[in-house]
Amino acid sequence: MSPSIAHELAKKQKEISVSEFFEKNKQILGFDSLTRALITSVKEPVDNSLDACEDAGALPDIVVKVEKIENTEYRVTVEDNGPGIVKNQVPNVFARLLYGSRFHTRAQRRGQQGIGVSAVVMYGQLTTGKAAKVRSKISDEEVAYECELILDTKKNKPDKITEDFVIWDNKPHGTSFQVHVKGKYIGGKQSIFEYLKGVAIVNPHAKITFMPPEGGTIVFERASEQVPPPTKEVKPHPEGVELGEMLSMAKYTESRKMTSFLNTEFSRISYRVAREICDLAGVPQDQDPQDMTLEQAGGILEAIKKVKIMAPETDCLSPIGETLIRKGLKNVLGDLKADFYAPPVTRDPRVYGGNPFIVEVGIVYGGGLSSEEPVQILRFANRVPLMYQQGACAITQAIEAVDWRRYGLEQRGGQGIPFGPAIVLVHVASTKIPFTSESKEAVANVPEIREEIELALKACARKLKTHLNKAAKKSKTRVKFEIVQDIIPMIAEKSAKIVGKPVPDIAGTITKIMNVVWIEDEVAFEKGRHHVSVKAYNYTPKSQSFHLHMLVPYDKIDEKTLKAKPIETRDENKATWDVKRLGSTDVFELAFDLKGVPQEQYDESEVYVSGIDAASVIGCEVLPGDWDLEHLRITEEGVAEEAEEGEEGEVDYDEGAEVINNED
Amino acid sequence: MMIPLRTKGNIRFDSKSAVWKYGKAMGARSAKKLTGAQMLLRTMYMLEFIEEMIKESKSSTLREMYYISEGWAKAKFSTQDESNLLAEDLEIITTCMREDFKLRPEEDGARVMGNITIQEMDRKGKKKRINCRDDVGDSGYGIPYNVEKEKIEFVDCDADFIIAIETGGMFDRLVENKFDEDSHAVLVHLKGQPARSTRRFIKRLNEEMKLPVCTFTDGDPWSFRIHASLAYGAIKTAHLSEFLATPTAEFIGITASDILNYKLPTDKLNDKDIQALNAEKTDPRFNDQFWKHEIDLMLEIGKKAEQQALAKYGLDYVTDTYLPEKLAELGIIK
Known part of the structure; x- marks a missing residue:
C-alpha cells in the first residue's frame, strides 16, 4: 500500500465530522422521529437541571415551556433554580459532545455520557438553523451571563454567536436553556406530559411546571421538602471487575505496591483483605502493580471471588425510598382515586460488574384504574x-x-404482562445503569439486576395480595354483619307482630349464627386528623377477655379523644389495650384521633389480638409472637381459609340448587 | 326451616298416582347465609301481607304481590320469580294452595275449542252454560285461573280425545281446518309452558270425561319439557303433581324421528338447546326407551323443527296426513 493512499484515507477519516456521526446515530441519541426528537429536547435539559439542583442540595423548581413556532418548528425552554454554571463552562457544557464531569466517575447520576444536551443543541441547529440560547446566574454574581451557542460540527467545539450580561429579575441563581427544534407535539403514552409526570413521581422533591403549546399551565406540585442526600463518587467495587479493566487500572495507578493498589483503587478492600488476596493469588504483596502480568491479574480476580468482601457502599446511591415513592405516586396519580397504594419495596443494594445498584418497586391498585x-x-x-x-x-x-395470578392479577398462562387495575412502578438506581443502547431507554438484561427486580416485584405484590385478602375477608364478614345487625332483628320484630307476642331476645340466635368475636377497624382523614376506630363485637355466647394490639404512632394520639388507655406502649408504635370480660353481644369500642401524621402515612390500621383462640376471631390476625410484622405478612398467605359453616350434610335450600327454568 | 329440595334430583315416581312428586331430600333455609336470612325475612313480610288480605277479604295477583314488596326495605324481591318461588315454598310447607293465600296468577289466555259444554260460575254468581265450540268465537273458550268444581263443571261432551297444542299458530291452523269437528277432538292451546289452570283443566277433562290426551308441540328440548310437566308433573310444582299432571298423556310430536321421517325444514341446535338436552338425559322423568332414543337422536342430528314446519307440504298437510298418521300410531284414532 503506497503512502499516498494512506494519506488519502487519513484525510477522509478526518472529514467524518461530528454532524455526520450524529446523522448516522440519530436513533441511539433519541432523535429518530419528530415526536421523539421533541421529547428528547425536553428530557435532556430537564435531567441536567435535576442533577444540578441535587448537587447543590436545592429543591428543584423547573419550568418547561414548549411553543409552536411554525409547522414542525418548536421552541423549548427549560428553566431551573439550580446553582448556575460559571461563565467559562457554559459553552462547553451545552455545545460540546462528550464533555462532562460524569463520564469517568462512578456515582448515580441522570446524565452519564455528556452527550445529551449538546446533542439537542446540534439537532436544533441542524434542523432549524437556529442557535441555542443559554442564560445562567450563579449566586456570587450580580448579573446573569447569556449567550447564543452553536456547535462547530467539524471541530466538536462550541461557537459563541453572541454573549452578554443581563439582569435576571429576582432570580438569585439558576439556568435557562432555550432551543429551536424540528419536532412534532403529541399527547398519549409517549409524550412530554407523560415524561414530566414520570419525573414528578420519582422526584417528589421537585416542582415541575409545564406550559404546553396548546396553552394552559400544568403544575406538578412538590410532595416532599426532602432533598435526596447528595450522592458521592465511589471507586469500583472489586466484584465483577473485568480482566482488561484490572490491567489498565494497574497500569495507571500511582500506587507502587500491590496491596496499596488494591486498597486505594477499589472500594471495600482493606489492607488486610488486600494481603489476603495477594496471598491467595500467589502475587507478592510488594510487587509494583505496573509489572502485573495477565496471569497475575487473572489470579487476583479469582482470589477476589473467594475472599469475603463487604457489599459496596451504598451512600453513592440515591434510592427514592418507600415513603417517598408512595408520596410521589399519590401526589401525581391522586385523580385516579386508587383503592390501594401497596407499601413500596426498596431492596438492599447489590452489585453487578463492580457497580452497586438498588431496585425499588411500587404498586397502585384499583379505584379508577381499568x-x-x-x-x-x-x-x-x-x-x-x-x-x-x-x-x-x-x-x-x-x-x-x-406469576401474577398468585398475587391477585389476571395473567394468561402465568406469564406475560398481567391484566388488572394496577400500575407497577420499577426504579433501578445505580452508579452505572447498563442500558441496551446509547439512547438509554431500556435496562439491559443483566442477571443480577433482573433477579433483584423480580424479588422486589414479588415482595411488593405480596403486600398487594395481603390487602386483597383482607378486603375479600372484610366484604364476607360485612354480609354476616348485615344479617345479624339488620335482618335478624327485623325477622324477630315481624314474627312477633304476626303471632302477637313481644319481640324475643335475639342474642342467642345471633351468637349461634356468628359465634365469633368480630373486629372492625376504620380510618377516616379529615382536617389534618385521622379518626381511628376499632370495634370488637362479641358475638359469642360467653363473655370474652383478650388483648388488642395496634401498630400506631401513639405519641401522635390526641389524648383528649382517647377514652380507653393502652396498658402498654413500646417501640414508638406498638400499643396494647386490655379488653376485660366483654359480655355476650356487647361491643368494645376503641376510638381516637391522630394529630400531625401525614395522611398517606396511616391509611389502614394494623390490628392484632392475643389471648383468644384464633378461630373465634374474624376481622384481624392473631399477634405474631415477636411483633415481626413483615414476617407475618409473608406467612399469612399460607393460612387456610376458615371452613364454611353449616351443619354437616345439610343442603342449603337457597344456594346450589339448579335453576328451574321454563316450567311453570 | 326445612323444605323439600325442588330439584331434578329430588323427584320420585309415585306409583299410586302415576306422577312425579318430591322425594325425601330436604334443604335448610337458615339465617346463617345472607340469601337464607333474606328469604326468611321475606317470609315474615309475606305472611303478614296474606294475613291482612284474609282479614279484609281481598286477593292479589302474583305480580301485585311482587310490587307490594317495594315497600319492604331489605325484604324487597328483586324479581317476580323470587316472589313466585316463595309463594310455592309456602304451599309446600303449609300444604295449602296459593289460592288459599289469596294469591292468584294472571289470566294467561289459554284457549279451548271443541264440542264440550261446561257450566261456569260468573263473577255475579250466576251459572252460565257454554259450549266450547258453538257459543264461542274462533279464538275459543278462555280458561280462567280457577278451574275447580265451584267455578267450572263439565256438563256434556262429544269428543274422542284432547289434543294440547303448544303454539297459537298451530291451534289456529287446526281451528281453521275444522280439525275439532272432523276428528272429534277438543283442541287446547297451551301457550308455551302451560299454566297450572290449563294443566288442571286438562286433567279434569281427562278424568271426568274419560278423554285421552295427547300433546303436540315443536320439536325441541323445551317442548319435551312442556310435555313432561303436563304428563309427569313439573319439578317446580311437584307438590301439586297429583292435581295437575295427566299421566296417561301421550306425546305426538314433533319428535326427532319425525324430523327425519317427514324431512322437515330445521334449525340448528344452539348451545343452550344442547345443554338442555343433556340435562334431560339425567332427568328421571325422561328415563324411558322412547325419550332416551329421541333425545339422543336429536343430539345426533343436531337439528330442531317447529310444528309449523309441516306447512312445507301445504296448509292441510298437518290435519290431513300428519296428525291422522301419528294419532293412529298411538292408537287414539283408528
Whole structure:
C-alpha cells in the first residue's frame, strides 16, 4: 500500500465530522422521529437541571415551556433554580459532545455520557438553523451571563454567536436553556406530559411546571421538602471487575505496591483483605502493580471471588425510598382515586460488574384504574422515566416472568404482562445503569439486576395480595354483619307482630349464627386528623377477655379523644389495650384521633389480638409472637381459609340448587 | 326451616298416582347465609301481607304481590320469580294452595275449542252454560285461573280425545281446518309452558270425561319439557303433581324421528338447546326407551323443527296426513 493512499484515507477519516456521526446515530441519541426528537429536547435539559439542583442540595423548581413556532418548528425552554454554571463552562457544557464531569466517575447520576444536551443543541441547529440560547446566574454574581451557542460540527467545539450580561429579575441563581427544534407535539403514552409526570413521581422533591403549546399551565406540585442526600463518587467495587479493566487500572495507578493498589483503587478492600488476596493469588504483596502480568491479574480476580468482601457502599446511591415513592405516586396519580397504594419495596443494594445498584418497586391498585387492560408499567432508571423500548427492557421482562395470578392479577398462562387495575412502578438506581443502547431507554438484561427486580416485584405484590385478602375477608364478614345487625332483628320484630307476642331476645340466635368475636377497624382523614376506630363485637355466647394490639404512632394520639388507655406502649408504635370480660353481644369500642401524621402515612390500621383462640376471631390476625410484622405478612398467605359453616350434610335450600327454568 | 329440595334430583315416581312428586331430600333455609336470612325475612313480610288480605277479604295477583314488596326495605324481591318461588315454598310447607293465600296468577289466555259444554260460575254468581265450540268465537273458550268444581263443571261432551297444542299458530291452523269437528277432538292451546289452570283443566277433562290426551308441540328440548310437566308433573310444582299432571298423556310430536321421517325444514341446535338436552338425559322423568332414543337422536342430528314446519307440504298437510298418521300410531284414532 503506497503512502499516498494512506494519506488519502487519513484525510477522509478526518472529514467524518461530528454532524455526520450524529446523522448516522440519530436513533441511539433519541432523535429518530419528530415526536421523539421533541421529547428528547425536553428530557435532556430537564435531567441536567435535576442533577444540578441535587448537587447543590436545592429543591428543584423547573419550568418547561414548549411553543409552536411554525409547522414542525418548536421552541423549548427549560428553566431551573439550580446553582448556575460559571461563565467559562457554559459553552462547553451545552455545545460540546462528550464533555462532562460524569463520564469517568462512578456515582448515580441522570446524565452519564455528556452527550445529551449538546446533542439537542446540534439537532436544533441542524434542523432549524437556529442557535441555542443559554442564560445562567450563579449566586456570587450580580448579573446573569447569556449567550447564543452553536456547535462547530467539524471541530466538536462550541461557537459563541453572541454573549452578554443581563439582569435576571429576582432570580438569585439558576439556568435557562432555550432551543429551536424540528419536532412534532403529541399527547398519549409517549409524550412530554407523560415524561414530566414520570419525573414528578420519582422526584417528589421537585416542582415541575409545564406550559404546553396548546396553552394552559400544568403544575406538578412538590410532595416532599426532602432533598435526596447528595450522592458521592465511589471507586469500583472489586466484584465483577473485568480482566482488561484490572490491567489498565494497574497500569495507571500511582500506587507502587500491590496491596496499596488494591486498597486505594477499589472500594471495600482493606489492607488486610488486600494481603489476603495477594496471598491467595500467589502475587507478592510488594510487587509494583505496573509489572502485573495477565496471569497475575487473572489470579487476583479469582482470589477476589473467594475472599469475603463487604457489599459496596451504598451512600453513592440515591434510592427514592418507600415513603417517598408512595408520596410521589399519590401526589401525581391522586385523580385516579386508587383503592390501594401497596407499601413500596426498596431492596438492599447489590452489585453487578463492580457497580452497586438498588431496585425499588411500587404498586397502585384499583379505584379508577381499568381492570380490562394490561397493567401500566412505569420504568425508571436513576430517577429518569424510560419512555421507549419497553419490550427490550429487563424491567418489563421481569414483570412478565412473575406469576401474577398468585398475587391477585389476571395473567394468561402465568406469564406475560398481567391484566388488572394496577400500575407497577420499577426504579433501578445505580452508579452505572447498563442500558441496551446509547439512547438509554431500556435496562439491559443483566442477571443480577433482573433477579433483584423480580424479588422486589414479588415482595411488593405480596403486600398487594395481603390487602386483597383482607378486603375479600372484610366484604364476607360485612354480609354476616348485615344479617345479624339488620335482618335478624327485623325477622324477630315481624314474627312477633304476626303471632302477637313481644319481640324475643335475639342474642342467642345471633351468637349461634356468628359465634365469633368480630373486629372492625376504620380510618377516616379529615382536617389534618385521622379518626381511628376499632370495634370488637362479641358475638359469642360467653363473655370474652383478650388483648388488642395496634401498630400506631401513639405519641401522635390526641389524648383528649382517647377514652380507653393502652396498658402498654413500646417501640414508638406498638400499643396494647386490655379488653376485660366483654359480655355476650356487647361491643368494645376503641376510638381516637391522630394529630400531625401525614395522611398517606396511616391509611389502614394494623390490628392484632392475643389471648383468644384464633378461630373465634374474624376481622384481624392473631399477634405474631415477636411483633415481626413483615414476617407475618409473608406467612399469612399460607393460612387456610376458615371452613364454611353449616351443619354437616345439610343442603342449603337457597344456594346450589339448579335453576328451574321454563316450567311453570 | 326445612323444605323439600325442588330439584331434578329430588323427584320420585309415585306409583299410586302415576306422577312425579318430591322425594325425601330436604334443604335448610337458615339465617346463617345472607340469601337464607333474606328469604326468611321475606317470609315474615309475606305472611303478614296474606294475613291482612284474609282479614279484609281481598286477593292479589302474583305480580301485585311482587310490587307490594317495594315497600319492604331489605325484604324487597328483586324479581317476580323470587316472589313466585316463595309463594310455592309456602304451599309446600303449609300444604295449602296459593289460592288459599289469596294469591292468584294472571289470566294467561289459554284457549279451548271443541264440542264440550261446561257450566261456569260468573263473577255475579250466576251459572252460565257454554259450549266450547258453538257459543264461542274462533279464538275459543278462555280458561280462567280457577278451574275447580265451584267455578267450572263439565256438563256434556262429544269428543274422542284432547289434543294440547303448544303454539297459537298451530291451534289456529287446526281451528281453521275444522280439525275439532272432523276428528272429534277438543283442541287446547297451551301457550308455551302451560299454566297450572290449563294443566288442571286438562286433567279434569281427562278424568271426568274419560278423554285421552295427547300433546303436540315443536320439536325441541323445551317442548319435551312442556310435555313432561303436563304428563309427569313439573319439578317446580311437584307438590301439586297429583292435581295437575295427566299421566296417561301421550306425546305426538314433533319428535326427532319425525324430523327425519317427514324431512322437515330445521334449525340448528344452539348451545343452550344442547345443554338442555343433556340435562334431560339425567332427568328421571325422561328415563324411558322412547325419550332416551329421541333425545339422543336429536343430539345426533343436531337439528330442531317447529310444528309449523309441516306447512312445507301445504296448509292441510298437518290435519290431513300428519296428525291422522301419528294419532293412529298411538292408537287414539283408528
